[in-house]
Amino acid sequence: MKALAPFKEAAEAVIETGGDAFKLCYQCGLCSGVCPWNLVRSFTPRGVMHEVQLGLIELEREEIWLCATCGACVKRCPRGVNLIDVMRAMRRIAVQWRAVPESLRLTLASLGTVGNPFGEAREKRADWARNLGVKAFSRETELLFFPCCTPAYDPKAKAAAIAMVKVLKEAGADFGILGSQESCCGESARKAGDESLFQSLANDNIKAFTKNGVKRVLTLSPHCYHTFRNEYPELGLSGVEVVHYTQYLLELLQSKRLKLSKVVNKKVAYHDPCYLGRHNDIYEEPREVLRSIPGLELVELPDCRENSLCCGGGGGRIWMETKREERFTEIRINQALEVGADILAVACPYCYINLQDSLVTMGKEDVLQIKDISELVAEAI
Template sequence: MNTETQSFIQKYDLLGCVQCGRCTGGCPEAMRTGLNPRRVVYDALEGNVPDELAKLPEIWDCTTCNTCAARCPKGLKPVDVLIGLRNILVESGVLQPTVRDALESAFREGNPWDKPRATRGDWMKGLDVSIAEPGEKVENLIFVCCTICYDPKVQVIAKNLVKILNKAGVDYGFIGDDETCCASEVYNLGEVGEEGLFEMMVEDNTELLNSYEATRIVAISPHCYSALKNQYPNLKADVIHYTHLVKELLEEGKLELTGELPKKIVFHDPCYLGKQNNVYDEPRYILSRIPGAEIVEFERSKERSLCCEGGGGKMWTESDSKEERLAETRVKDARALGAEILAVACPFCVLTLDDALKAKGFEEEMRVAEILEILGDLIKE
């Protein structure tokens, strides 16, 4: 066995694998693509060179939902093995152009969407937003997310949060144009390792975020939340998700939901909030406080939730699979429940599920909405 294979085996503790198959059994992509995490581990153990394994097209089908790692009885992280294989391609420069562009944009402009850094804060125009200055004491430092900043389809999420923060009199501050991508998707696309873009961005972001005297950082996207919470070892402030904050405000009576929303709502657990960080109750609590709403549950929810395929760099890669998209399965399941609103707490979930809803032609019967989007109409200015 060559040394490259050996160090790959060592790096991901592959000798600990018992080949039980829980990773592949739980993998949401395994049934619809050729992805088989257990088999990748087995092949590496059999001496297959990582360079060769990296050529498997299905390694780009992984959504990094983390089910494989959560289910592994031996503490291995098959998802990291797949990201490790992507890294080999990144290093060798053999990449799909869309992936390459996203990484370059993250490096140049601090976002993977190929948008100018200078327009990051444009969504705030016309809003009464408090911007924090470095060195300033602020209770809640808000971390918005590239997708929310730039994609007009989901900007409403941040806009409504501003509305809530102002209304509830929260001590908060946004970062503004200086905010830079959390690098979660940079990591997932495999731009990691010594002198990797991911590590560089973590370092820069840590410096930026630590320059504020913030008690806690409130991430709007679960992807940023998970990255800041788990992949930034040197942050001074605590990291929470906005659902933690909004739940707090509702519980303390600082935020009142008025009006009625007599709709049937089903909540879809974002992997980066649920499976990866065990945040299941906060979004459900918020929804339960909506006057008039009836909350229903997916058959597959919480720990058994189904991924929408929005993460893992899937925004910039295409799959060969002709099978139904998981987001389509999800909106079908939601419709079968009679749900009128498919609620989510993640910008990626909004995009994938909304696309699926339109592809299925369900627009008349139901809509996909981020929780903050729903709350917007229930807050009196």
């Protein structure tokens, strides 16, 4: 088993890779109390922090890779410790020592070679939009639609991107895509500890945005939104407004550019994505959009808004296998059924994939549907 030299050297290595926040931890244990892993198994972030403080770091330990970067612990920490930074720092050390889980290693390799986690050819990135009449972005285009790798390459997730195209066209929006010029935003790579890969992907996208004169980016994924808005500026991105599609939908509705007339007589529960809610405080826009749909009844889940239950896909975990009995999404689906929802609405491709997979494995497809908000809006046009 690979391990760093104990004590001082190991702690210093974490500090050097950006995880010096551990020094503030006074072991109160609130982080362990709110971590969603403890709903399905035992995991103590407090214990991990203590081991880092002592300089005892086992790079192949499973706990290093469990964190889904949901941010629940960060919100509750009375000392303001960003545990995500500490976990990321440990993963950066693990990447340097090549102590990375196999499935994640293959994903990182695909990101490095073809710019997407699926290992698909870059030339296929715009295939999802074939026959939809979506134009290539140019300097005169108002809005760059950036759908994320998952809707672009995963057939199960592309419905949200297709629905959004329908909505944008209905509203008369001037938008386009960059297609093969796009690369993954790199969020998973950074949270998985491969900082150099993240910066390479980010620089490729920044160059593409600059070359094409992008001024406003519309993202489908909260992970892209978070990364473009909060992390790319440190690498030189400037003069670009980043908007999540739920924000833009509300903008279209409030300006009367988009009118919804068809009735959707469904009871809908909304699942707050971690990277839209806790990480970026966007809670109202998705709900206002849903309330604007005629006939739709919006109900709240037991764990909602800043207390939302993570889907388990952040921090690179979307590319790692999770045992069925340890999937947070099964708890979420049961919560949706308990409040009588017909549809569990999402605003994140990762949430959609994880919830849909659990819906199938639980055999609940006949009593609940997983739909992206863009799909519900498209149905109401």
